[in-house]
Each structure stands twice: as C-alpha cells, then as structure tokens.
Amino acid sequence: MSDRFAAGMLRAEIERLVDDRPEAGVFQVHRDAFISEAVFALEMQRIFEGTWIFLGLAPQIPETHDYFTTTVGRQPVVVMRDAEGTLGAFYNACRHRRAAVCPLERGNARVHVCKYHGWSYDSAGRNVGIKGVQHGAYAEGFVREDHGLMPLARFANYRGFLFGSANPDVPSIEEHLGDMRAFLDLVAEQSPNGFVCVPGNVGYEYRGNWKLQIENGVDAYHFSSTHPSYIGILNKRRAQGESGGSVYAGFSDAELFRATMTFPHGHNALYGSNPASEARALNAAMPALRQRLGEARAQWLMYTRNVTIYPNLQIAENASLQVRMLQPLAPDRTAMKTWCLAPHGEAPEALQLRIRQYEEFFNPSGLATPDDTVNYEDCQTGYRAGFDFQQGYLRGMGVRNPQRSAAVQALGIHPIAGTEGTFDLGDETVMHSPWREWKRLLLVGAK
Amino acid sequence: MIDPTQEVAQFLYREARFLDTRDWMAWLALFTEDAVFRVPAWKSEHDITTDPTRELSLIYCASRTRISERVQRALSGRSVASIPLPRTQHAVSNVMVTHTDASATVQANFTVHLFDLKKKDTRVFFGHSTYQLLRVADDWRIRDKTAVLANDYLPTLLDFYCV
Structure with missing residues (x-):
C-alpha cells in the first residue's frame, strides 16, 4: 500500500501505459494498468485522494x-x-x-x-x-x-449527489462536473421534490480491477454476448404472452440507436432508445413530465442513459434507475455499493415495476449483473497473460466528425467527441476519456 | 404418529439435497405455482426490508415461473456466471414448526458452503429462512420461502443455490 514516501513511478513509465495516438488509429492500454500494485498505490494517492x-x-x-x-x-x-x-x-x-x-x-x-x-x-x-x-x-x-x-x-x-475531495487543490465542483450536471439534473427533476433511495442496501465485491466496471458501464458492445441468458428469459416471457415487465423485452440490437459522448475530466455517457419504453416505471408519469419539462427533456428521460462521473460514480437509467459507487480495494478487488433511485412520490404500481426490474437487472443477485462481474474477473485473470496490449478500445475509431445531434443541442451540452449508430456499433472510443483523465491525474507530480 | 417437526425437517433436508445435487427440476416441483421466493435486503445493521412493494429485495420471485427462470439461466450454458456451476452444501438446522394442519410455518437456520471451481475458493452464506408450507396429500409444498442472509456483503454474486 502506498504512502507518500513511496518512490512512485516515473513519468515515462506512466506515459507508456496508455498509448493514445488517435491520428494513427491507435489507442491501447497496457495490462500493468490493471494488475500492478505500484499503479494501484498511485491511483489511490493521485486519483481517489486527488480529485473529486x-x-x-x-x-x-x-x-x-x-x-x-x-x-x-x-x-x-x-x-x-x-x-x-x-x-x-x-x-x-x-x-x-x-x-x-x-x-x-x-x-x-x-x-x-x-x-x-x-x-x-x-x-x-x-x-x-x-x-x-x-x-x-x-x-x-x-x-x-x-x-x-x-x-x-x-x-x-x-442536487443531492454528494462529492468530496481529500485534496484541497481541485477545481470547483461546477467546473469538475461541467456538462455532467445536465445528467444529474435529469435524475433530480423527475419529481418536483427530487428523488428518494428505495430502502434496501446492496453491496458486493468482485475480484477485478475497478476500471473494468468503469469500462463496462458504457459498453454497448457486450450486451448481446454477455447477457443472452437474460435476453432468452425475456423472449420466453414474451412468447408466453407476458407483455412488458422489462425494458429489454424484444431486444434486437440492430433496431436500437446508441450514441456516446465524452467530456473533460474523464466523464462520459452512452445513450439511446429502449426496446420497450412502456415497461419504464417513468412511463406513466410522462404526460406530466412533458408538460413540466418540455418535449426535449422528456425525451432524454425516456432514453436509456449510462453515465460515468469519473472516477467512482456511474448512473444507469434503463430497466430502472441505478447509482453505483466504486471503491477500489486492491488491483484485483473492487467494492461496489448500489442504490435504486425513484422520483419522490412515485405512484405505487410504477414504484413496484421499478423495483422488480431493478432487482432482476441490476442486482448482483439478479439475472444480468453477475454475468458482467464474472466477466470482469475472467478479464482480470487474462491481464496476467504476458502480452502487453489488448485490442479493446478500437470500435468507433473510424467515426469522423460526428454530427452534434438535435438531442445533444437541446440538452445544452458540449461533448468533446461522440459517435452515433446502432447497438451494433458498440463504440469503444467512449472509454478513451476516462483513460486520458487517468493518465493526466497519475502524471500530476510525477518526475 | 410421525413427529410433525421431524416430518417438516425431513422435507427441508430434501429441499437442500435437491439444491446441492443440482436436481433443480425436482427442487422447483417443491414449490406451488404461486410461490414466493425472497431474499430481503437489509435496511440497516439489524433491520431487514419487509415490504417488497416499496423496498428492495436481493431476490424476489413472485411465482414458480420466476423461480424457474433462474434455474433455466443457471443451466442454459449461456451465463458466464454459471459456468462452471459451483459445488454447494446446505446444512439446515434449528428447525421450528409453529403450527401444522393444512399448512405450516417453519423457521430454520441455513449454512451454505459454496466451492467456486474457477477461483478455487470457498464461500459461506448463512442466515435463517421462514417457510410457509401447504399440505399436499402426504407431502408438503412451499408457498413462501424467505431467506434472510446474514452476510449480505456479496462475493461477486448470489443466486438461488446460495441460500
């Protein structure tokens, strides 16, 4: 474990962990970033005790x-x-x-x-x-x-999201969050009285690096291959005449649009349409939300949204609304704390639909999340394999000069970059921004 | 005359056996169609959630169909979290039957040792369960199984075979 007397890593050693040359079509991350004790010690010092x-x-x-x-x-x-x-x-x-x-x-x-x-x-x-x-x-x-x-x-x-920094020398929270405030607003404004945490604690620990969760949280590419057992259950329900019950009912990746955006300070977002919006708990409240917030913001509420506020907060709104907090414990151990959020005063039937979908999709005891976390653990084992770089950040590299969509303009945000396509695009350039911030923070004070 | 506590305990041992031998179709057949299977989440150090309509459960299945989906997923070969399936061993103890006629309310403790074959690692899940049983001919069916897991900081995952 690090202390401030530890030798640390040299600038050049940190630099080479993220090989970031977009103009040459190259973006690669060295396996040491996932397994090294020295890297982990620096992460604790310069990221988790160095930023918001x-x-x-x-x-x-x-x-x-x-x-x-x-x-x-x-x-x-x-x-x-x-x-x-x-x-x-x-x-x-x-x-x-x-x-x-x-x-x-x-x-x-x-x-x-x-x-x-x-x-x-x-x-x-x-x-x-x-x-x-x-x-x-x-x-x-x-x-x-x-x-x-x-x-x-x-x-x-x-707006109810609490942040702290052990380092006094950080920008204001407004500057740190930047456009991510718009995504927190989309959570906070679902009820005029804000949101509540549905009672019930969910905490778990996986045997993998914390950055595997950061990556997976905005990874559209994994869904159909990681979760076929879950998709199979939903298809069976539908075949047996059970409508709704899940926003993923009738999942077909070619029909869904997915867009990604990156922001300063390592933040990013993935958003797009839902296969079955009528199964969203929020659906019943939409007429009132449209009236109160306008058509454009109401549309944003109906989008599936996976958001990373770097380095330890992810918000996912699809099957339900989840807040995840990451607490790295070791290079190969990460503690997760998760909350099911609901708009204050939500109607009982909607709340129940929200909770049921939350449990089966987001819980570590559900039908989907265990297949994510076990994949992280398998990756963690794979990071021991003695080749330096994997090929996991290259989908979407060929997208040039993406259009700034009307939806993005309506939200009043200014992403650095982004892509738009179907679920099949499975953009991975969205993961570049956390890695760039990772490198930037680790280099602070490096010799 | 069979001691009713003994008889119910034998039923619970059978359930545990079906879980541990992965005879999960037989395990499912122990439940009524409208059975509820629930692992409530904790609210604080010593309070569990009690109202699944407003509070979170770790697992909440409101029918045998929902329970069977978990079994299908685990056996599908398409869930990486279920390959390979762990070896488990349930120990059921402290069985208390509070009444028996056409139905019975049963409390029992459980300790489940789970061997994760990929990680070569043993995990333990422990807690207590409350069952609502219905008399069916000369046997019982589970109408409700609520398993309160004492160690709820989950090691990666939790599924039906862990309680």
Missing part, C-alpha cells in the same frame, strides 16, 4: 443529525446533517488518537462520543467535550486550539 470523489446521496440522511460513513480512497469519512439541516463531510477519526467517531454505516446522533478516550463532537463536527480537560495538565494554549472533527478538504452537494 462521489460520497453518497443526500436522501440517505434526510433528518437532522443523520449521518453515513464512507471512504475517500483509503481515508475514513463521515457525512453528517447538523441541527440546522446543513450537510458536512469530516474525517471519521477522533482528533485525539483517530479512533472512529461514528461506528455505523448509517445512523443518527446529536452527539458522537469517541469510545476510546471519550472526546465528543456534535453533528456539525464541533468538539463539545474533552474528557477530564481540567485535570489533564495540558500546556497553555491547548484549550484555544480547534479540537473539532477535521473537515474533508472539499465537500459539495449537487
């Missing part, structure tokens, strides 16, 4: 004094709502000897007492008690020092 990280969702902690705990890279963090309802992010470490102050994944407390030496903090992170301070024979000046929980260097709330 997704922490969680404000609706997880709706009440005053609610909190949840998480990590930023390797660092323990607590996000709390204080007596006034204001959110704050702090290191979950007592100022005295750093024992965890908040013990639960999610909880509610006005006062947090460290179980080791009894220092206490309120829900705004202020120190409200040092056990036996008057008997402690502290040196003069101690009482005037700040003893509150150490705030995380940066913290921001964008």
Whole structure:
C-alpha cells in the first residue's frame, strides 16, 4: 500500500501505459494498468485522494443529525446533517488518537462520543467535550486550539449527489462536473421534490480491477454476448404472452440507436432508445413530465442513459434507475455499493415495476449483473497473460466528425467527441476519456 | 404418529439435497405455482426490508415461473456466471414448526458452503429462512420461502443455490 514516501513511478513509465495516438488509429492500454500494485498505490494517492470523489446521496440522511460513513480512497469519512439541516463531510477519526467517531454505516446522533478516550463532537463536527480537560495538565494554549472533527478538504452537494475531495487543490465542483450536471439534473427533476433511495442496501465485491466496471458501464458492445441468458428469459416471457415487465423485452440490437459522448475530466455517457419504453416505471408519469419539462427533456428521460462521473460514480437509467459507487480495494478487488433511485412520490404500481426490474437487472443477485462481474474477473485473470496490449478500445475509431445531434443541442451540452449508430456499433472510443483523465491525474507530480 | 417437526425437517433436508445435487427440476416441483421466493435486503445493521412493494429485495420471485427462470439461466450454458456451476452444501438446522394442519410455518437456520471451481475458493452464506408450507396429500409444498442472509456483503454474486 502506498504512502507518500513511496518512490512512485516515473513519468515515462506512466506515459507508456496508455498509448493514445488517435491520428494513427491507435489507442491501447497496457495490462500493468490493471494488475500492478505500484499503479494501484498511485491511483489511490493521485486519483481517489486527488480529485473529486462521489460520497453518497443526500436522501440517505434526510433528518437532522443523520449521518453515513464512507471512504475517500483509503481515508475514513463521515457525512453528517447538523441541527440546522446543513450537510458536512469530516474525517471519521477522533482528533485525539483517530479512533472512529461514528461506528455505523448509517445512523443518527446529536452527539458522537469517541469510545476510546471519550472526546465528543456534535453533528456539525464541533468538539463539545474533552474528557477530564481540567485535570489533564495540558500546556497553555491547548484549550484555544480547534479540537473539532477535521473537515474533508472539499465537500459539495449537487442536487443531492454528494462529492468530496481529500485534496484541497481541485477545481470547483461546477467546473469538475461541467456538462455532467445536465445528467444529474435529469435524475433530480423527475419529481418536483427530487428523488428518494428505495430502502434496501446492496453491496458486493468482485475480484477485478475497478476500471473494468468503469469500462463496462458504457459498453454497448457486450450486451448481446454477455447477457443472452437474460435476453432468452425475456423472449420466453414474451412468447408466453407476458407483455412488458422489462425494458429489454424484444431486444434486437440492430433496431436500437446508441450514441456516446465524452467530456473533460474523464466523464462520459452512452445513450439511446429502449426496446420497450412502456415497461419504464417513468412511463406513466410522462404526460406530466412533458408538460413540466418540455418535449426535449422528456425525451432524454425516456432514453436509456449510462453515465460515468469519473472516477467512482456511474448512473444507469434503463430497466430502472441505478447509482453505483466504486471503491477500489486492491488491483484485483473492487467494492461496489448500489442504490435504486425513484422520483419522490412515485405512484405505487410504477414504484413496484421499478423495483422488480431493478432487482432482476441490476442486482448482483439478479439475472444480468453477475454475468458482467464474472466477466470482469475472467478479464482480470487474462491481464496476467504476458502480452502487453489488448485490442479493446478500437470500435468507433473510424467515426469522423460526428454530427452534434438535435438531442445533444437541446440538452445544452458540449461533448468533446461522440459517435452515433446502432447497438451494433458498440463504440469503444467512449472509454478513451476516462483513460486520458487517468493518465493526466497519475502524471500530476510525477518526475 | 410421525413427529410433525421431524416430518417438516425431513422435507427441508430434501429441499437442500435437491439444491446441492443440482436436481433443480425436482427442487422447483417443491414449490406451488404461486410461490414466493425472497431474499430481503437489509435496511440497516439489524433491520431487514419487509415490504417488497416499496423496498428492495436481493431476490424476489413472485411465482414458480420466476423461480424457474433462474434455474433455466443457471443451466442454459449461456451465463458466464454459471459456468462452471459451483459445488454447494446446505446444512439446515434449528428447525421450528409453529403450527401444522393444512399448512405450516417453519423457521430454520441455513449454512451454505459454496466451492467456486474457477477461483478455487470457498464461500459461506448463512442466515435463517421462514417457510410457509401447504399440505399436499402426504407431502408438503412451499408457498413462501424467505431467506434472510446474514452476510449480505456479496462475493461477486448470489443466486438461488446460495441460500
């Protein structure tokens, strides 16, 4: 595991991991990016503790004094709502000897007492008690020092999506998110009162590199070959006269359009039409949404959308609406935390349709996701194979000067690049932007 | 006269045996057509979700048809997560039958050892199940199986044969 005294990697060593020469039709990533302990240590330091990280969702902690705990890279963090309802992010470490102050994944407390030496903090992170301070024979000046929980260097709330950075030297969250704000808006505005997290925790761990999830989240190419058992189930349901139930009913990749977009800071998006939009939970609310948001935004809500907000947040809205948070644990271990989101106040039948599709498509205990994660694990094994580069980022390289579609213009966003085609195109250039940001961040401070 | 607890326990052992021997058609036949099979998600450290219409389950099948889809998928040869299928061994214990006549409510603990043949790795799933059984001739059928998984930080995946 890295520390700041570790030697790190030289600039040239990092440079050669991503061979990025689009004008020559070349984009390749070295296998060391997936398996090296040294690379992982740098990723922790320069990506997960170096840029904005997704922490969680404000609706997880709706009440005053609610909190949840998480990590930023390797660092323990607590996000709390204080007596006034204001959110704050702090290191979950007592100022005295750093024992965890908040013990639960999610909880509610006005006062947090460290179980080791009894220092206490309120829900705004202020120190409200040092056990036996008057008997402690502290040196003069101690009482005037700040003893509150150490705030995380940066913290921001964008429409319920909470971000933090252990590094103070990052751009504003507005600049970091850029056009991705439009995709968060599309989640937040599905109800005038925002969104809720459907109760029920889902956490899992796969034996593969975190970037395998980053790639797969916007990978249209894998669907028909990774999920034939799921598609087969849906076709059988349809043959037996069960209509709807899944947006993938009647899946036929040649008939669906798929477009990709890349953005600064490693973000990207994949979007397109659904085979069976009537199976979308949101469908019943569409007339009202059209009226409130206009035709163009309503159309965006009906598109399938897979979005990466680099480096650890993915949002997928197709069968249902999922938020995924990645927490890398080792080069070959990744923890995933996932949420099923619903518009606040959704009608009971729609909510139920949403939950059922979520469970069968997105859950690690469902009919589709296990086939993704096991593929990641098989890839992880393959990254041990002793050839340097794989050929996985080249579909779509031949697309030149893509048109900026009316839909993109209507959303008011300005992607760096993009492609448009059918599901069969299976564009992979969408994955270039995360890799470019990966390289950029790893090179910060490299010698 | 057969001890009803013993009889129900024998039924649960049979179910476990069908799961572990991958005799999954026989396993499916233990369920009524309208059977519910559910693995609820946890809400917090010690609370599980209880209302599947408003809350998330890890697995929720509201009919035998839905359960059978899982079996088909696992046996299809087209699910990489199911190739090769793991070896499993269910241990069912602490069987408590709260009433028996035409139906029975049964609580039991489960420990499932799973050997992942690709990773050469053993996983353990444990928890407790509640069954609603219906008397059918001289046997029972499962109307509801709710398996509460205590260790819900899932190792890559979870399927019907893990509980």
